[in-house]
Amino acid sequence: xxxxxxELWKFREMLVTMVQREMKIRYKNSVVGFFWSLLNPLIxxxxxxxxxKYFQSNSTPNLGAYVLAAYLPYMFFxxxxxxxxxxxxxxxxxxxxIYFPREILPLTMIVSNLIHFVLALAVFFVYLLGVYIxxxxxxxxxxxxxxxxVLLVVNVALVTGLGLIISALNTFYEDVKYIVSVLLYLxxxxxxxxxxxxxxxxxxxxASHPWVYTLYHLNPVATxxxxxxxxxxxxxxxxxxxxxxxxxxxxxxxxxxxAAMSFAILLFGYHLFxxxxxxxxxxx
Amino acid sequence: MNATAAxxxxxxxxxxxxxxxxINSLKTMLTWWRKRKVERLEVLKGISLDVQSGECVAxxxxxxxxxxxxxxxxxxxxxxTSGTVTVHGRVxxxxxxxxxxxxxxxGVENIFFNGVILGLTRSExxxxxxxxxxxxxxxxxxxxxxxxxxxxxxARLGFSIAVNIGADILLVDEVLAVGDLEFxxxxxxxIDELRAAGAxxxxxxxxxxxxxxxxxxxxxxxxxxxxxTGDPESVLAAYVAAAGGEVPELP
Numbered sequence: 021x022x023x024x025x026x027e028l029w030k031f032r033e034m035l036v037t038m039v040q041r042e043m044k045i046r047y048k049n050s051v052v053g054f055f056w057s058l059l060n061p062l063i064x065x066x067x068x069x070x071x072x073k074y075f076q077s078n079s080t081p082n083l084g085a086y087v088l089a090a091y092l093p094y095m096f097f098x099x100x101x102x103x104x105x106x107x108x109x110x111x112x113x114x115x116x117x118i119y120f121p122r123e124i125l126p127l128t129m130i131v132s133n134l135i136h137f138v139l140a141l142a143v144f145f146v147y148l149l150g151v152y153i154x155x156x157x158x159x160x161x162x163x164x165x166x167x168x169x170v171l172l173v174v175n176v177a178l179v180t181g182l183g184l185i186i187s188a189l190n191t192f193y194e195d196v197k198y199i200v201s202v203l204l205y206l207x208x209x210x211x212x213x214x215x216x217x218x219x220x221x222x223x224x225x226x227a228s229h230p231w232v233y234t235l236y237h238l239n240p241v242a243t244x245x246x247x248x249x250x251x252x253x254x255x256x257x258x259x260x261x262x263x264x265x266x267x268x269x270x271x272x273x274x275x276x277x278x279a280a281m282s283f284a285i286l287l288f289g290y291h292l293f294x295x296x297x298x299x300x301x302x303x304x
Numbered sequence: 305m306n307a308t309a310a311x312x313x314x315x316x317x318x319x320x321x322x323x324x325x326x327i328n329s330l331k332t333m334l335t336w337w338r339k340r341k342v343e344r345l346e347v348l349k350g351i352s353l354d355v356q357s358g359e360c361v362a363x364x365x366x367x368x369x370x371x372x373x374x375x376x377x378x379x380x381x382x383x384x385t386s387g388t389v390t391v392h393g394r395v396x397x398x399x400x401x402x403x404x405x406x407x408x409x410x411g412v413e414n415i416f417f418n419g420v421i422l423g424l425t426r427s428e429x430x431x432x433x434x435x436x437x438x439x440x441x442x443x444x445x446x447x448x449x450x451x452x453x454x455x456x457x458x459a460r461l462g463f464s465i466a467v468n469i470g471a472d473i474l475l476v477d478e479v480l481a482v483g484d485l486e487f488x489x490x491x492x493x494x495i496d497e498l499r500a501a502g503a504x505x506x507x508x509x510x511x512x513x514x515x516x517x518x519x520x521x522x523x524x525x526x527x528x529x530x531x532x533t534g535d536p537e538s539v540l541a542a543y544v545a546a547a548g549g550e551v552p553e554l555p
Binding site: 030031033034037041045114115116117118119120193194195196199298301302 | 320321329330331376379380381382383397399404405406408409413416417418420421422423425426
């Protein structure tokens with residue numbers, strides 16, 4: 021594996037060129053292109069906020085920020101997996117004609133989505149600042165915001181591992197990407213994005229069986245979503261339909277387990293990809 | 305065996321898996337697993353060949369004899385089933401048309417893209433950029449995406465990059481056939497130049513005239529094995545005779 025990494029390092033300039041190309045396509049109209057691609061998450065979150073606030077009577081203050089804090093990372097997760105699923109098939113023509121480490125194809129998708137995610141997070145902090153100016157109760161930055169790089173490293177390890185596995189499998193079985201998109205859809209509901217992990221904790225199921233809450237957070241996306249919220253935003257009471265719950269503290273044990281899982285997935289994914297990557301051009 | 309060998313091929317074998325049911329989805333794999341039939345196709349059946357540094361070797365043979373597979377193995381696009389391929393020096397592969405181009409990038413961007421994959425730094429490519437564009441004679445099209453290029457234009461650009469990046473070994477797979485007469489002549493002049501500078505060239509061609517013109521040695525591949533290797537004149541004579549034709553006299 022070290023040899024493969026060394027080889028990849030030798031081809032870093034190719035990765036940079038591929039990412040530049042990808043960004044160019046995505047932000048074709050420069051600045052306008054970037055905001056255009058932000059429109060989807062912003063509209064989704066606006067709709068979700070309206071639904072929760074008025075139809076579900078969720079009166080948690082600054083709700084939009086809490087939804088965004090979990091929805092932006094979920095978008096990053098989803099785009100990385102779907103883009104890398106197709107990346108090897110799209111690059112097959114190139115791969116048939118010239119030698120290069122094949123992992124550059126999915127990694128291009130991971131890196132360009134990471135750049136996009138970081139830009140979206142920057143807009144997120146501008147949003148928080150705007151909310152703070154209008155309503156100076158919730159400060160836009162927490163001390164725990166400093167943990168953001170750690171969150172990103174774990175998140176990137178997870179999506180890279182899964183992206184490598186999915187891209188390798190989808191090259192041989194072209195319906196893998198459809199299965200992945202169904203699983204992503206289910207994962208969206210199984211993770212605290214449209215609701216709070218406090219709701220799960222206080223739900224009747226988790227109240228009678230405490231292991232339900234632990235099992236729920238063994239899903240790395242659930243733990244990451246909760247962690248983004250806890251670390252980027254001030255902890256506050258969750259108020260829903262007259263009921264009010266104290267915020268749960270950041271669960272570092274679960275986060276540690278998720279980090280370990282993510283790196284295990286990364287190692288396994290890279291190993292699997294390396295075993296299969298020279299068969300890509302020979303697929304029947 | 306030899307200290308100056310640029311390419312060493314030892315007992316090289318390459319098998320491909322052919323599937324008739326076309327198992328390319330999980331669904332077909334699950335539903336048709338009983339009918340699944342996979343056939344092995346042995347394309348190269350044990351080849352050993354040394355190419356000396358500075359030598360120009362032509363490979364001839366019928367379609368399906370394994371010529372392109374051999375070149376792809378040398379370019380490291382495939383991994384050998386067994387045996388070894390050792391290449392000493394930087395390789396510039398020209399496999400089929402549009403050698404490693406990205407269709408959405410412009411000509412200039414592709415020169416950088418291709419150069420970077422072949423192991424050059426950006427500044428090294430910048431230094432050679434003008435030479436590459438001039439040689440390809442595509443200056444008026446160099447800023448349009450290469451998907452708009454004709455096959456001749458792709459071949460020009462590919463060849464122009466390959467011969468101008470200072471590679472030690474050039475692998476050419478029948479790309480010269482699509483260029484016009486004038487460009488072809490220019491290519492052979494360039495190949496002579498490269499040979500004089502000590503580059504090693506391995507090329508596949510069906511064009512007997514050009515083999516006679518540039519090759520030092522000729523290898524005849526038949527059904528995945530080397531049938532004959534030697535000076536171009538005698539190998540070509542045997543090859544043409546086997547194909548049931550006459551060797552055209554040299555003018």
